[in-house]
Amino acid sequence: KAGVTQTPRYLIKTRGQQVTLSCSPISGHRSVSWYQQTPGQGLQFLFEYFSETQRNKGNFPGRFSGRQFSNSRSEMNVSTLELGDSALYLCASSPTTGPPQETQYFGPGTRLLVL
Amino acid sequence: KNQVEQSPQSLIILEGKNCTLQCNYTVSPFSNLRWYKQDTGRGPVSLTIMTFSENTKSNGRYTATLDADTKQSSLHITASQLSDSASYICVVTNTGGGNKLTFGTGTQLKVEL
Numbered sequence: 001k002a003g004v005t006q007t008p009r010y011l012i013k014t015r016g017q018q019v020t021l022s023c024s025p026i027s028g029h030r031s032v033s034w035y036q037q038t039p040g041q042g043l044q045f046l047f048e049y050f051s052e053t054q055r056n057k058g059n060f061p062g063r064f065s066g067r068q069f070s071n072s073r074s075e076m077n078v079s080t081l082e083l084g085d086s087a088l089y090l091c092a093s094s095p096t097t098g099p100p101q102e103t104q105y106f107g108p109g110t111r112l113l114v115l
Numbered sequence: 116k117n118q119v120e121q122s123p124q125s126l127i128i129l130e131g132k133n134c135t136l137q138c139n140y141t142v143s144p145f146s147n148l149r150w151y152k153q154d155t156g157r158g159p160v161s162l163t164i165m166t167f168s169e170n171t172k173s174n175g176r177y178t179a180t181l182d183a184d185t186k187q188s189s190l191h192i193t194a195s196q197l198s199d200s201a202s203y204i205c206v207v208t209n210t211g212g213g214n215k216l217t218f219g220t221g222t223q224l225k226v227e228l
Binding site: 006035041042043044045054090092103104105106107108109 | 127149151156157158159160161164204206215216219220221
């Protein structure tokens, strides 16, 4: 089975621009979660999608949004980029949105640099 | 406030030695605790996951322990190898409000010859 894939792997943008990141979960997985990872803050939860619906949301401003398609692929969008948005953005998939014992499988991440 | 604290922040050990990483949490209500290994430039990979009733779980040379009373967990690595060099992240899930995950900032482990 192919793992979680994320595109692009690397991205450079300038302040004020917007960016869209893509995540394809493991085949059969219906839950996709997005995380931001920075050296100072560690991993922080952005949001989770299941069956095209946002199920959970972290404490990020409205500039961060996402969606999930009927094939479970997910996209994350960040508008009006700020320097502080530079980070590794990780996507994780799991079969369902529960039970809590299920393991999440992470993709390799998209490294975003905002200049 | 739900928090996960890991110690030490970084650690250097010689190949073949053992080491123990610590994780203290204040997440409530507790659902499960996971340890992940993250190699540089890659996504985290799950090592172990433990629920409230489990106090030890092994995955090869990795053994995790959980004390739900003191809200502490440890990850013990036996006979370390160069490939163990990575960041080890402790993640605690709470059951309130939809299985929210709280991440520790990780312990950066370097194994040297």
